[in-house]
Amino acid sequence: MMSSNKPAAPRAQSLAKSILGGGADLGLFEGGPTGRGVYATLRDQIVKLDLPPGTPLLRSELAETHGVSLTPLRDALQQLAKEGLVKIYPQSRTLVTPIDMSAIREAQFMRIALETEVVRRLAKEIAPEALARLRSIVALQGSVSDQPSDVPTFQELDEVFHQTLFVAAGHVQSQRIMRSHAGHLERLRRLHLDDIDEAGRILNNKDVIEGHSRILDGIEAGDAPAAMDALRQHLQRTVDRMTDKRAAFPEYFTQEKP
Amino acid sequence: MMSSNKPAAPRAQSLAKSILGGGADLGLFEGGPTGRGVYATLRDQIVKLDLPPGTPLLRSELAETHGVSLTPLRDALQQLAKEGLVKIYPQSRTLVTPIDMSAIREAQFMRIALETEVVRRLAKEIAPEALARLRSIVALQGSVSDQPSDVPTFQELDEVFHQTLFVAAGHVQSQRIMRSHAGHLERLRRLHLDDIDEAGRILNNKDVIEGHSRILDGIEAGDAPAAMDALRQHLQRTVDRMTDKRAAFPEYFTQEKP
């Protein structure tokens, strides 16, 4: 496993892009192409905090800005509301929602539950080519440097790894459903990624790679409890690193009881 | 535990209704009250197979039949499409989808994964009043007879039990998300429930009650593996009883490779 100080190799970048390139809507948008385009744009802006929590979304303005009529815009806002990223107040107004820690906990719960079950099943049976693919992803991660400029690529490969687990288990759809409810978590993650030093701390490449390896070791050995424990520790470690950003950005979060 | 040949006691029925009474949309519909009403009606018809797979849904007719305009009808159809119950062909037509076994497998996978994690967490920590509540639900199930007329009530209590597990673990939202993708499974179940003799065989009260009790025993003993295994067996037993209805109703199902 080599660690290089150059930008991520083209292979690492292209693999991540080709698998994850699909786009923001995860196939969950219903409606025509116009609405889909507005939805993707708005979702991106919300998740990237370009439209921060509390922002009022004025339909007449948005329709003009995006050059669309009220109907596809409505479709887009309804989908965003279903994901909890927007709150539509009937007959009144539409606001970007604050980051909701309970939604985040739910997303984390779902992830742990679903992915643990995936790993359990893979430990019982996995196609050799799937295991080989997972191993090669981990190896590819090892070729990505710790440089801040490579953080996005490493993170994408991390996502590829986890997605490949679901693919191998034949349950991609569950991952899609799970991810479609992860908008709050994405925003929280964004608060961290905006700080590149901190991002580096969160995504400690060596730790992540080791975690992935231990998961695969358990799977390969047919040892479901070991694989599941490795995954739990891996995911828990990720969660623990999310230092509480609420003190720095209280206005971004829902008010929660102590 | 007494088994009576009279219709389910009012308490059993009222408890189930008061908890599950919420309605068909699980809070996932976005749009106004008109669209919500049409959505609920259509979903009910689809799930009950009153609108069987393959049925074309003509918007002009539906709008007239339900006394609504095209916009709320559109909202309703889009939500149904998101749940996979309807397929909207752009610029062309809208059809009720066939029952998709892969969607059913996904729903079952999600259920097993989420509920196993719930049970695991409850075995580590559960509020005494929550455990008492679960025990009382099981006791109430024991008071429901095996009579065919009591099948709906028993089934509802079954749902109450499982929902209460999620409530106790603080993850009701995950269950809602899971159930919102269970329309295909609901239709398959419907094929069975239409045959009351078979429904009785599927829902063997004593087995179900015993399964619930073993889950709670594991939880109460703080024995996560035992509780989880009990749940797995319980859910697996339910799945196994779903005899393959495809031979009898091939036209209701998607074509699958053998």
Added chain:
DNA sequence: CTGTTCAATCTAATATATCAGTTAATCACA
């Protein structure tokens, strides 16, 4: 008889208008 082309019809997506409810500002009164 089969395949291709074309036009009419049908249906969903989008555009625009109207209705229904909410909100904020102003005024009157105590």
Added chain:
DNA sequence: TGTGATTAACTGATATATTAGATTGAACAG
């Protein structure tokens, strides 16, 4: 000064009209 009522403006939900794409059937050619 504070409170309640009124009204105009604003915004989302619904209704209706138009556009864009798909489908079907008829006619024609080989």
